[in-house]
Amino acid sequence: MPQTAAPAVKKPSRIQLRNRRKILDAALDVFSQHGFRGATLDQIAETAGLSKPNMLYYFDSKEAIHVELLNALMAEWLAPLEEMHPDGAPLDELLGYITRKMEMSRTYPRESRLFANEIIQGAPRILPDLNQRLKPLFDEKCALIRTWMAAGKLAPMDPGQLLFSIWAITQHYADFDAQVQVLMPDADAAWESARHHVDTLFRKLLTP
Amino acid sequence: MPQTAAPAVKKPSRIQLRNRRKILDAALDVFSQHGFRGATLDQIAETAGLSKPNMLYYFDSKEAIHVELLNALMAEWLAPLEEMHPDGAPLDELLGYITRKMEMSRTYPRESRLFANEIIQGAPRILPDLNQRLKPLFDEKCALIRTWMAAGKLAPMDPGQLLFSIWAITQHYADFDAQVQVLMPDADAAWESARHHVDTLFRKLLTP
């Protein structure tokens, strides 16, 4: 018996890794800007610098690319919430989470818009993930926040609504960037101001 | 000289009014769910209960329908903000505005998603409106809020960031409804809870 089981699929070559990465990056561009149905394979292929048939050599279909993107995204999206630990100082844990989410909006706006597009359009392809991965984590963290509030460490409120508020505000800066840029033309200053505002807002809200 | 100038276009017939309304309503359904590029004329026509050529008898093109929707929407969208008056009690004026926005999210979720889709996708068709209609109103109301804060009637903060937070949270319930429904299955209870949470949040934030 071999020490390690033979891999079901051979390990991908350098070329495969490179091209799959190029395709996913291009697809993120296009899907996040136009949504699933508004995106075209030709546009993704051109952005990736590959021919369309070549692209379909690496992915079975348009939907396969989209699903792969969403799966990867879901993990990255949950990570900051998972890092909120029961044994830290409650206010610091929550404000830390908020800061992490703000930085994600700044660093990965395309991912944020991809997710927003999918949800706005009724989450047709990510609904199972929402139920199986997000829901349990959401319930767990709600329970945790509730114990913190019961212990008088945080101002009492509905933990679910609190998380909604956090998500709404932090993602707004990525998703509605076009609007923010019109209303606050100096992007760098706007971001600095936003960081400070969001931290202050939730600090005031959460302090008992 | 006639008392009233002859109208450039004859007043629309009952049939025209009815069919244009049916088309715009169907288009709102489809555009808000799939975005501009993801929506198809066939789908809009079928939803409206008209043939595609018949629909194109009332509107010149797909883009014409979309633009008409966005124009009408912009007015409705600005109205609640315009109603925030300088001579009212500052806290009541702002909380009233927030309540109005929450009710709009509840009553017109399709309109909210139409707007969200357009902005997420870079506002290609509504950018002029954003600059010419939203920006002046935004600046005016920011100035008003600033005077209220300077007078000690409200806790001091960046008024622009405050408005962003209001928009983000209130629209979240319409735009991310699919996610909210997964995490809070009882929709009616969720809305009641949301109303209370949002009012409490901003009351606490704004009280000096």
Place this chain on the structure above:
DNA sequence: TCGTGGCTTGACCAAATGGTAAAAAACATC
């Protein structure tokens, strides 16, 4: 250096898409 298997391409396809032209039907008005 020579196969050989992974990678790439050009040509192609059926269906869908935005849109048009003209005739037919419905309607209003006299």
Place this chain on the structure above:
DNA sequence: GATGTTTTTTACCATTTGGTCAAGCCACGA
């Protein structure tokens, strides 16, 4: 009921779209 106007339909078109296929290329290990 004749007449002109508005509305609707039928048939159609060029382009785009997601996807296939067979043949060719090329990198790399023997």
